[in-house]
Amino acid sequence: MDTNQIDVILNSQKKYFLDGNTLPVPFRISMLKKLRESILRHSNDINNALKTDLGKSNFEGYMCEIGMVMGELSYMIKHTRSLAKEKRVHTPLHEFVSRSFKKPSPYGNVLIMSPWNYPFLLTIGPLIDAIAAGNTAIVKPSAYSPATSKVISDILSETFNSNYIAIVTGGRKENSFLLEKKFDMIFFTGSQAVGKEVMRHAAENLTPVVLELGGKSPCIVDETANIKLAAKRIVFGKYLNCGQTCIAPDYILCHKSVKDKFISEVKNQIIKQFGENPLDNADYGKIINEKHFSRLCGLIDESKLIFGGQTDTEACRISPCILDNVTWDDEVMGQEIFGPIMPVLTFENIEEVISTVQEHQKPLALYIFSSCKKNIKAVTSRCSFGGGCINDTIIHLATSEMGFGGVGESGMGSYHGKDGFNAFSHTKSIVDKKTWLDLPMRYQPYKKLNDKLIHMFLK
Secondary structure, eight states, X not given: OOHHHHHHHHHHHHHHHHTTTTOSHHHHHHHHHHHHHHHHHTHHHHHHHHHHHHOOOHHHHIIIIIHHHHHHHHHHHHHHHHHTSOEEEOOOGGGOSEEEEEEEEEOSEEEEEOOSSXXXXXXXXXXXXXXXHTOEEEEEOOTTOHHHHHHHHHHHHHHSOTTTEEEOOOSHXXXXXXXTSOOSEEEEESOHHHHHHHHHHHHHTTOOEEEEOOXXXXXXXXXXXXXXXXXXXXXXHHHGGGGOOTTSOOEEEEEGGGHHHHHHHHHHHHHHHHOXXXXXXXXXXXXXXXXXXXXXXXXXXXXXXXXXXXXXTTTTEEOOEEEOSOOTTSGGGSSOOOSSEEEEEEESSHHHHHHHHHHSOOOXXXXXXXXXXXXXXXXXXXXXXXXXXXXXXXXXXXXXXXXXXXXGGGEEOEESHHHHHHHTEEEEEEEEEOSSOOOGGGSSSOOHHHHHHHHHHTO
């Protein structure tokens, strides 16, 4: 799609929005219901596309993508009416007689740019929030997941007119065309490098952005942890989608005294969950493409590889692997891994852990496995991170009751549920001043009595 075609879509969406078509709440809810119906009709197509792009099983495709989308749809269908209501707030005495209220209003024409690792969830999820908030949207999925992009295109095309919701497919050229346009808001999920580019373009038009990025998310295992359960839950979170998850535990910070036991349990759990040879497991996925496969292979230091790491070059598959005796000087610690490689580092006290996290970029997620309330409180209070879990991994993402987002280098803004509605809304603060009474003290000429009264009212 060229820049002129994008202009046509964007201009038609601007007119559609300015005509007030998206403002009525019943319209928004009806559109969410139409989207839900279309997704249900295409559920097999979605699963097949996720299998083609990422090797995901039907179970994982539903658990991590379709099911979570359906949950967000249910939440918004149920709650959009209350979220869109004006909220009356207290009016101070000096504004007597007035009614003060906050009015959620859609930004207008939004751009949603999504990644390839959860291509359905991370495209449709924010779109649901944008629709609920009353916006029009242009959706740009990743070129790295073409099968899923095709299904998304089919769903959106049959459900919505392009002057309301449209999809633009393609690669960097189309991304560049879109970022040159003036939107009312941009929602981007992806890498830090591209996130900086999105923000740079948005700054040209003072466009607000939500950036959902990534980073090296630490997973702390202290000496009081339930090691067997910790290993089970960490293996699930680390190797889900072959590690291609923005909130996957990137590296392990394990107490020195329990490291050997932890590694032994991780090995057992890899075998239990994926089999003796994970590359023979049809439910174990693949790396998205050859570029990322080669990058990941380059991060596996054979001198520190103690388990797994078998590769299938033709299928772009790498079995879950563990690296031991890793330091921050190793190449695997110099970037977000985004693959099935688990580096294990050690520590001796919790202050050392806190310093390590504080010294590096703020992560999107943090996990701590511990039975020590003091350690848990210290880590969750003093370390800056987007969100996380205590004695589990990943699951904080799977709710519409809490916002999901990063901080610092891992992003800005959050979404899901109420936070998602707010992310795509501007809240107007409005005072409705009554006309039957007009206090004279604010008007010139000022009098001594007025001086006393203004001090009394503004205390």
